[in-house]
Amino acid sequence: MPNEPAIAMIVEDMTCGHCVRTITSAVEGAFPGARVSADLATHRVTISGASDARAVADVVAAEGYTPVLVDAAGAR
Numbered sequence: 001m002p003n004e005p006a007i008a009m010i011v012e013d014m015t016c017g018h019c020v021r022t023i024t025s026a027v028e029g030a031f032p033g034a035r036v037s038a039d040l041a042t043h044r045v046t047i048s049g050a051s052d053a054r055a056v057a058d059v060v061a062a063e064g065y066t067p068v069l070v071d072a073a074g075a076r
């Protein structure tokens, strides 16, 4: 679904490449077909290919992080 809106969240406690890998593999494992891109500098994580933002945030939280859902269009 190319036009499916992306999910975006700010994860302030995502602080290194290990965090990025942990979050990416957890989300992609829980939502087959989802693609995660993470930017360490802004702590922003964008997920495409998944539709339930709350469920994605719950997966990230289950890994011990603190996701805050934001508007995928850019506002935070």
Ligand SMILES: [Cu+2]
Binding pocket: 014, 015, 016, 017, 018, 019, 020
């Ligand atoms: Cu880390």
